[in-house]
Amino acid sequence: TTPKSNGAPPLPPGPRGLPIVGYLPFLSRDLHKHFAKLARTYGPIFKLQVGSQVHVVVNTLDLAKTVVRDHDKTFANRQPSVAAATSSYGSQDIVWSNNNSYWRDLRKILVQEIMNSKSLEACRSFRRDEVRKTIRRVYDSIGTDIDINEISFSTEANVLTSIIWENTTAEGANDSDLVAELQTIVSEILELVSEPNASDLFPSLAWFDLQGIERKTKKKLDQLDRIFTRIIDDRIEFNSKRSDGAVVEHEGKKDLIQTLLDLMEEKKATSLNITQIKALLLDIMFGGTDTTATTMDWAMAEVMQNVKVMKRVQEELAEVVGLNNIVEESHLPKLKYLDAVIKETFRLHPVLPLLVPRSPIESCKVGGYTIPKGCIVLVNVWAIQRDPQNWDNPLEFNPERFLADKWDYKGNDLRFFPFGSGRRMCPGVPLAEKMVVYILASLLHSFDWTLPKGEKHDLSEKFGFVLKKSKPLVAIPSQRLPNVNLYM
Numbered sequence: 001t002t003p004k005s006n007g008a009p010p011l012p013p014g015p016r017g018l019p020i021v022g023y024l025p026f027l028s029r030d031l032h033k034h035f036a037k038l039a040r041t042y043g044p045i046f047k048l049q050v051g052s053q054v055h056v057v058v059n060t061l062d063l064a065k066t067v068v069r070d071h072d073k074t075f076a077n078r079q080p081s082v083a084a085a086t087s088s089y090g091s092q093d094i095v096w097s098n099n100n101s102y103w104r105d106l107r108k109i110l111v112q113e114i115m116n117s118k119s120l121e122a123c124r125s126f127r128r129d130e131v132r133k134t135i136r137r138v139y140d141s142i143g144t145d146i147d148i149n150e151i152s153f154s155t156e157a158n159v160l161t162s163i164i165w166e167n168t169t170a171e172g173a174n175d176s177d178l179v180a181e182l183q184t185i186v187s188e189i190l191e192l193v194s195e196p197n198a199s200d201l202f203p204s205l206a207w208f209d210l211q212g213i214e215r216k217t218k219k220k221l222d223q224l225d226r227i228f229t230r231i232i233d234d235r236i237e238f239n240s241k242r243s244d245g246a247v248v249e250h251e252g253k254k255d256l257i258q259t260l261l262d263l264m265e266e267k268k269a270t271s272l273n274i275t276q277i278k279a280l281l282l283d284i285m286f287g288g289t290d291t292t293a294t295t296m297d298w299a300m301a302e303v304m305q306n307v308k309v310m311k312r313v314q315e316e317l318a319e320v321v322g323l324n325n326i327v328e329e330s331h332l333p334k335l336k337y338l339d340a341v342i343k344e345t346f347r348l349h350p351v352l353p354l355l356v357p358r359s360p361i362e363s364c365k366v367g368g369y370t371i372p373k374g375c376i377v378l379v380n381v382w383a384i385q386r387d388p389q390n391w392d393n394p395l396e397f398n399p400e401r402f403l404a405d406k407w408d409y410k411g412n413d414l415r416f417f418p419f420g421s422g423r424r425m426c427p428g429v430p431l432a433e434k435m436v437v438y439i440l441a442s443l444l445h446s447f448d449w450t451l452p453k454g455e456k457h458d459l460s461e462k463f464g465f466v467l468k469k470s471k472p473l474v475a476i477p478s479q480r481l482p483n484v485n486l487y488m
């Protein structure tokens with residue numbers, strides 16, 4: 001890396017790859033760990049030339065701060081892979097859109113219609129109904145294997161679908177078959193998005209779609225699209241049959257489909273069309289379900305492995321909620337220890353270990369190096385949250401560190417930013433936080449949990465866009481509360 005003739009600092013150092021393929025043959029599957037290892041050789045910021053694409057990886061708090069806070073605006077574009085772009089109607093969603101007025105408008109709709117406190121309050125009963133349904137379902141399966149990821153996914157997916165199309169007239173639109181179908185498609189698309197794809201590394205080859213990833217992703221998107229189309233068409237038809245022009249509301253609020261159709265009609269939102277509405281629905285289903293379920297998986301696994309933590313969580317629940325009561329949302333702010341347990345889970349197991357890649361709109365200086373315009377910047381939040389510079393005994397699961405009130409999910413203190421930071425940070429935090437705390441509190445209050453016979457505690461990871469447990473947690477519930485009516 002020699003200095004450039006125009007006096008700009010050099011590109012970051014990095015391992016040498018082979019000509020043409022670049023570093024590709026040397027990349028291991030566990031990229032987040034591999035990157036932490038490379039940082040020990042090349043320093044905290046390094047470059048990987050993979051195919052024709054330059055990737056820059058930042059691995060320390062200070063460098064992350066330069067990217068996501070100090071130069072937030074410069075690094076506010078995305079650089080979607082072929083699969084990511086295909087799965088989002090050509091980057092027409094929030095996650096993969098570049099930083100522009102369309103992205104801002106769409107993000108604003110999500111925040112205003114779902115994530116502000118009034119909207120969240122209006123759908124409180126959805127959360128309550130779904131969590132109670134889950135408790136009943138687990139109760140009916142007492143003594144048998146429960147897949148924590150699966151029940152968390154369906155709880156969250158049911159809440160989200162209620163928010164999106166609660167008042168739909170489609171026969172059984174909220175039925176469990178549909179949620180199961182969504183779950184399968186979402187997981188399959190995420191697998192495709194996580195797979196290394198030659199088309200991304202050699203754009204000149206993209207046309208050939210050598211691994212068929214683009215074709216497979218398109219097929220999955222078509223399946224999702226058919227579900228969305230049916231729901232939207234049903235609504236339009238239902239509205240057209242109402243002579244008074246009124247729309248159905250839930251606790252004084254329209255559901256999201258209705259809100260979006262109305263915005264489209266009023267042309268308030270810049271050129272919102274049906275495809276863009278679907279892209280927003282996609283973000284909600286993708287953004288909310290697998291992330292929440294994966295967090296639950298990690299949290300339960302950590303708590304079950306740490307007997308003292310489990311004991312303390314259940315003591316707190318007995319004190320705040322009481323053994324003759326079930327968990328309600330009003331209890332959640334008082335569950336300080338449980339909140340610390342969840343934050344510690346997010347620290348050790350950030351669901352998106354490299355966030356969502358950012359890309360600079362112009363060349364920019366970071367850590368004394370030039371980050372070239374249009375490259376792919378990966379922020380290794382996984383490594384930063386385990387960095388001994390930032391945390392004592394970083395590998396130990398110790399919720400005590402989060403008992404001080406100062407910690408939140410806003411990404412202001414970059415020792416801890418599992419939802420990202422800056423203008424592209426996760427807009428779903430208010431709902432995600434509520435759901436994770438509520439589901440975990442309910443499962444741990446209503447049941448005691450053990451591992452199936454012969455199973456060992458296992459916290460190994462499987463790298464992907466979403467960092468999952470290599471084997472989803474299966475656990476066996478037993479009744480904890482004395483009164484059976486609390487499960488009905």
Ligand code: HEM
Nearest residue numbers: 094095284287288291351356419420421424425426428432
């Ligand atoms: C445990 C749950 C969740 C976790 C850990 C999580 C994490 C993240 C992270 C790390 C990012 C990237 C931030 C960055 O690039 O700096 C992100 C972006 C995003 N998340 Fe979440 N998220 C969760 C739940 C949700 C929910 C419930 C929704 C919506 C219903 C959502 C919607 C989005 C969207 C739309 C983006 C893209 C934002 C943009 O590019 O402007 N997420 N999330």
